[in-house]
Amino acid sequence: MKKYFWAILAVLAMTGCASNPPLNFSVPNVGHVQTKIDADMRSLTVSLARPDEATGKIPAAAQHEVPQMWQAALTEALNRMAIFSDESARKVSLSVKVLELDVPAFGASMTTRTTARYELIDRKDGSIIYTQDVSAEGVVPAGYAFAGVIRARESINRSVQNNIGQFLQALETVDVTRPMFPANEAAVSP
Numbered sequence: 001m002k003k004y005f006w007a008i009l010a011v012l013a014m015t016g017c018a019s020n021p022p023l024n025f026s027v028p029n030v031g032h033v034q035t036k037i038d039a040d041m042r043s044l045t046v047s048l049a050r051p052d053e054a055t056g057k058i059p060a061a062a063q064h065e066v067p068q069m070w071q072a073a074l075t076e077a078l079n080r081m082a083i084f085s086d087e088s089a090r091k092v093s094l095s096v097k098v099l100e101l102d103v104p105a106f107g108a109s110m111t112t113r114t115t116a117r118y119e120l121i122d123r124k125d126g127s128i129i130y131t132q133d134v135s136a137e138g139v140v141p142a143g144y145a146f147a148g149v150i151r152a153r154e155s156i157n158r159s160v161q162n163n164i165g166q167f168l169q170a171l172e173t174v175d176v177t178r179p180m181f182p183a184n185e186a187a188v189s190p
Contacts, residue, residue, distance in 0.1 A: 021153050023065060025073035025160040030080045030168065039092040039176045041084040042123060046071040046096040055115050055133075056100030066101060066160075070116075074164055083171060090176055091123040099133065101159075103152055108142035112155040114163045120174065128181040130174045136162035 046067040048058055074096065078084065084092075100115035113135065120130040138158025140151040 020147075020150055021157070023069050023153070024157050025069050025164065027073060027077045027161050027164050027168070030077045030165075033081050033083050033172060035172070036085045037083050037171070037174055037176055038085055038088050039090040039120075039122075039129075040086055040088045041078065041094055042091045043093040044071060044075055044078075044096075045093070046074065046098065048101075049097050049099045053097070054099055056113065057102045058098065059101065059103060062098075062101050066098065070096065070098065070160060070164075073160070074167075077164060077168055081168065092129065092176070093121045093123055095119045095121060100135075101156070103156055106148060110140045110148070110151040110155040112138045112152070112159040114138075114159045116163055116167075118167050118170075120171075120176075122176070122179065122183070125183040127179040127183040129176050129179045130171075131180055132167070132170055134163050134166045134170070136160075136166055138162055 048062065048067060049055075074094075078094075095118075097117045097119075098114070099117055100113060102113040104110050104112065114137075115133055115135040117131065117133045119128055121127070122129055136159055138155040138161070140155040140158065142151070144151050144154060
């Protein structure tokens with residue numbers, strides 16, 4: 001009986017020492033790019049999909065904090081990359097719509113899935129220069145922390161970081177002179 005008491009006490013002590021990490025979507029290891037996109041990014045918005053647009057679960061608790069933190073992390077990463085040209089005559093907006101933020105309810109290993117639609121839009125004529133749905137996972141093994149809520153929170157962080165990271169890699173290949181969906185046929189350059 002004494003052994004069980006000390007084992008339970010030790011588990012409770014370890015749980016008490018671990019604190020729930022804050023949401024931190026900041027992408028590590030983002031470096032300056034050599035080739036800039038010939039466009040000046042004027043605005044960046046991040047929003048959650050409406051229920052009819054969502055491709056997966058989005059918890060109600062994500063309503064306020066997730067879009068703000070996603071936007072801050074993406075802005076930080078784009079600033080570190082210095083991928084847009086402030087002197088360009090072409091002005092663009094970046095719109096991000098979170099389509100899925102599927103956080104596990106329980107489990108030893110926690111895997112969060114995120115999907116977001118990134119659209120780069122020409123502000124002059126509304127052409128969609130680039131659009132892509134990016135899906136990513138954030139996996140946190142059982143050994144990361146005893147408390148499941150801590151593993152779940154970290155899996156959210158990792159999933160969003162991976163999602164933004166994949167978008168940043170794809171962004172380096174964007175050609176603003178060839179929009180994916182021109183506003184009209186006259187907008188397409190030969």
